[in-house]
Amino acid sequence: MPFDDRGLAYGDGLFETVLVRDGVATLWEAHMARLARGCERLGIAMPSRSALDALPGRAGAGLRVLKLTLTRGSGGRGYRLPDSPAPRLRWRATPFAPSPERWWQGVRVRHCRLALGIQPRLAGLKHLNRLENVMARAEWQDPDVAEGLLCDSEGRLVEATSMNLFWRRDGRLETPGLARCGVAGTLRDGLCRRLGIQEVDAAPEVLEDAEAVWLGNAVQGLWPVHRLDDARGRMLACWRLGSVHRELQAEAHALLGYPRHAGEAGQRDEEDEA
Template identity: 85%
Template structure:
C-alpha cells in the first residue's frame, strides 16, 4: 500500500460529548512502525489491555488492532491509538453501557540522531506530579501535568524536563522514562505512585535487570551516566543537567558507558547503535 507524506487517520471526528475529550477518560498508545511492522507491539497491546481493565473500558479486538500498523506502508511512521470510553453518562457518572471509541492516526516520523550521538541537555521542572497509585503506570489521556511542565521552558537547547512527585521522588521526564547508572548499577525510578510505564523501559528492565528505586533528584548529580528514552525516540544520553532556573548541576562526557545501554535499547527498536563519528568521539572521551 503506497501512502503520501500526509497524515493518515480513521477519518471520523470526535463528538462534543466524548468522555475522552471532556474528562480525559481514556487511554492512548504511541507506536513506532517500520515498513508496516510495529515495534514492541505486544508490549503496547499489553499496556492497553491493563489500562482498559483498570479503567473499566473494553478494548477492541486484537484482530482489529493488529491490522492497523500495516496501514503505514513503507518507511518509518508513528501510529497513535486513542481509546476513549465513548459518549454517555451524566457528568462524571459512567454510562451504564459504555461504547468505547477508537481513533488512530499514522504520521511519517524522522528521529533525532544528533541527540543519540551528541547527547542532550535537560532540566528539572518545578511542577510536581500528583500521587495516584490507581492510575500509576497507565498511559491515560489526562496529561495536563505534563503540558504544564513542558511550558516551563522555551529554550531549544533543552530537550526535556525531569519530574518528581509531590513527595520529592524522581519519576520521569515530560514524555520519556529516566535511567541512570550509580555505583555500577543501572536504575530507574519506581512507578508505583505515578508516572507512565514505558514499553521500552519495561523491555530494558526485563532484559538487563534494571532496578526500580525511590530516589531524590540529587541522585543524578552523582550518577556515572544518565539517559532518557521511549519507544519512539530511542535512547538519548544526557550530557548536561540544569536546575529549574537553568543553572548547571552536572555534566557528563558521552562515552562507551552511555553507548552500551543505548545499543540495548536501539536493538529493540531497529535503530542504529552508533556511527563512525560517534565512535571517534567515544575514543576521545575515554582517553
C-alpha cells in the same frame, strides 16, 4: 470526535504511540499489554486484537508513528459512567524522523518546578489526562533544553515530560519506581526485562552523583544526557559521553531497530543513498 466524547470532556481513555517501520510495529506486544492493563483498570472494553493487529500494516511505508486513542465513548451524566458504554477507537499514522544528533551528541535537560500528583490507581498507565505534562513542558522555551525531569509531590524522581529516566550509579543501572505515578514506557519495560534494571525511589540529587544518565522512549530511542540544569537553568552536573553511554543505547536501539552506534548510522545512510 463528538462533542460529548468522554475522552475529550474528561480525559476518560487511553492512548499508545507506536513506532512502525514498513508496516511492522516495534514492541507491539508490550504496547498491547499496557493498553490491556489500562482497559482493565479503567473498566473500558478492550478492542479486539484482530482489529488492533491490523493497524500497523495500514500505517504506510517507511518510518511512521501510529497513535491509537481509545475513549470510553459518549454518554453518562456528568462524571457518571454511561449505562452501556460504547468505546471509541481512533488512530492515525504520521511520517516520523528521529533526532540522530541527540543519540550521538547527547542532550541537555533540566528539572521542572511542577510536581506530579500521587495516584497509584493510575500509575503506569498512558491515560489521556496529561495536563501535568503539558504544564511542565510550558516551563521552558530554550531549544537547547531537550527535556524536563519531574518529581512527585513527595520529592521522588519519576520521569521526564515524555520519556523515562535511567542512570548508572556505582556500576548499577537504575530507573525510578512507578508505583505511585508516571508512565511505564514500553522501551523501559523491555530494557528492565533484558538487563535487570533496578527500580528505586530516589531524590533528584542522585543524578548529580551518577556515572551516566539517559532518557528514552519507544519512539525517540535513547538519549544520553550530557548536562543537567536546575529549574532556573543553572548547571548542576555534566557528563562526557563514553562507552558506558553507548552500551545501554545499543541495547535500547536493538529493541527499536535504530542504529546502535554512529558508524552503523553512517553505513545505513550510505545504503539509503545507494
